[in-house]
Amino acid sequence: MKFPLYFSRKIAFSKDNKNNLSRVIIFIGRLSVALGIIVSLITVSTGFGSKKAIKERLADFSGHITVRSTRSNSSYNTSVLDNQGLDVKRIKEIPDVASVQKYAMLTGIMRNEHNFAGIIFKGIGKDFDSLRFKKFLISGTTPQVTEKGYNNGVVISDKTAKDLHLKVKDSIVTVFSKADQQPIYRKFEVLGIYRTDIKMIDDQFVIGDINHIRKIQDMKPDEAGGIDIFFKNINDADTDFPEIEKLIGYKNYAEKATEKFPQITDWISIFDTNIALIIIIMLIVVVINIIMVLLILIIERTNSIGLLKTLGASNSQIRATFINYTLIIMIPGLLYGNVMGLGLILIQKFFGLIKLNPENYYVSTVPVDLNPLAIISISLGILIISGLALIIPSYLISKISPVKAIKYN
Numbered sequence: 001m002k003f004p005l006y007f008s009r010k011i012a013f014s015k016d017n018k019n020n021l022s023r024v025i026i027f028i029g030r031l032s033v034a035l036g037i038i039v040s041l042i043t044v045s046t047g048f049g050s051k052k053a054i055k056e057r058l059a060d061f062s063g064h065i066t067v068r069s070t071r072s073n074s075s076y077n078t079s080v081l082d083n084q085g086l087d088v089k090r091i092k093e094i095p096d097v098a099s100v101q102k103y104a105m106l107t108g109i110m111r112n113e114h115n116f117a118g119i120i121f122k123g124i125g126k127d128f129d130s131l132r133f134k135k136f137l138i139s140g141t142t143p144q145v146t147e148k149g150y151n152n153g154v155v156i157s158d159k160t161a162k163d164l165h166l167k168v169k170d171s172i173v174t175v176f177s178k179a180d181q182q183p184i185y186r187k188f189e190v191l192g193i194y195r196t197d198i199k200m201i202d203d204q205f206v207i208g209d210i211n212h213i214r215k216i217q218d219m220k221p222d223e224a225g226g227i228d229i230f231f232k233n234i235n236d237a238d239t240d241f242p243e244i245e246k247l248i249g250y251k252n253y254a255e256k257a258t259e260k261f262p263q264i265t266d267w268i269s270i271f272d273t274n275i276a277l278i279i280i281i282m283l284i285v286v287v288i289n290i291i292m293v294l295l296i297l298i299i300e301r302t303n304s305i306g307l308l309k310t311l312g313a314s315n316s317q318i319r320a321t322f323i324n325y326t327l328i329i330m331i332p333g334l335l336y337g338n339v340m341g342l343g344l345i346l347i348q349k350f351f352g353l354i355k356l357n358p359e360n361y362y363v364s365t366v367p368v369d370l371n372p373l374a375i376i377s378i379s380l381g382i383l384i385i386s387g388l389a390l391i392i393p394s395y396l397i398s399k400i401s402p403v404k405a406i407k408y409n
Contacts, residue, residue: 085249
């Protein structure tokens with residue numbers, strides 16, 4: 001074993017540390033490291049967790065990638081998809097694709113004696129992924145659409161249900177408008193109530209039979225206003241997006257879930273800045289505290305430094321000894337910080353104790369993401385950067401004279 005590492009371990013585990021100033025210094029150093037780890041872990045896990053949760057909610061409701069006609073532009077009323085160049089079969093054969101479902105959308109107004117609400121009626125077909133949608137249901141079921149005849153069942157949002165004083169099995173009249181024609185009335189039965197916690201969705205969308213829109217819009221039985229493409233992993237959407245664009249034809253366009261709601265995307269991007277800022281601040285605090293610990297330990301052990309120099313130890317060996325000594329002090333702080341930080345994260349993950357206002361944060365509880373790579377990177381990053389930061393202040397040792405050091409009291 002090399003001398004610096006051997007000697008640093010000897011003084012780190014020396015019983016003398018329990019009866020002098022080192023005891024307090026070691027406690028402060030370990031406490032600062034532990035707090036830095038805890039705050040960094042919570043920041044990263046909640047930041048990445050929030051980004052992931054919001055993106056998944058957007059994608060699971062409206063598809064990771066949506067294909068629409070260019071004639072629809074940004075309108076909520078969908079135009080019929082152009083079949084020229086559109087190859088749905090090949091899209092389904094892409095390995096990362098989990099499912100594909102067709103839809104059509106039309107704006108309308110739901111009203112009763114209590115209130116009225118502007119809605120976007122999203123018509124679904126028999127290929128609707130009810131299992132994926134089930135996570136949003138808070139009561140009732142989704143309509144079983146066969147595309148033969150008309151299913152008058154709809155799923156409305158919790159907000160719409162409260163605004164119109166509706167519950168499952170209640171009836172509601174919806175008014176649709178059509179150019180140069182009288183308003184068209186449809187009476188629906190509430191089969192289910194959903195909540196995504198995303199205001200832009202919950203304020204507007206109603207799920208029902210696509211045949212109602214086909215009838216109102218004079219569409220053919222096999223036509224649709226768009227297709228929702230779901231992937232096995234949300235990250236696959238970015239990877240496969242170029243391939244999807246090649247299979248939809250030039251009169252249609254593809255759009256990612258996050259692109260449909262740019263205000264949410266802009267809000268999510270703030271997380272990256274906040275995470276980086278908090279980690280940098282905590283890193284600075286930890287490094288400053290560790291440097292102070294090193295300097296105080298050097299001053300406290302001036303006699304030992306003088307004795308080591310007298311016995312022939314070089315400045316570089318003594319510097320390495322004290323740097324190793326300080327890093328050894330940090331290790332229990334890293335362990336305590338990881339245990340406490342991960343413990344708090346797991347409590348939130350399984351019990352959801354901390355709640356949020358979904359109107360502001362798009363989720364009702366603080367989501368967390370346990371990423372092993374991020375956890376390891378935080379601990380290693382703090383340890384490595386602290387070690388590098390200790391190199392410059394350790395040069396104070398070279399200024400200590402052996403003769404004066406031995407006399408130092």
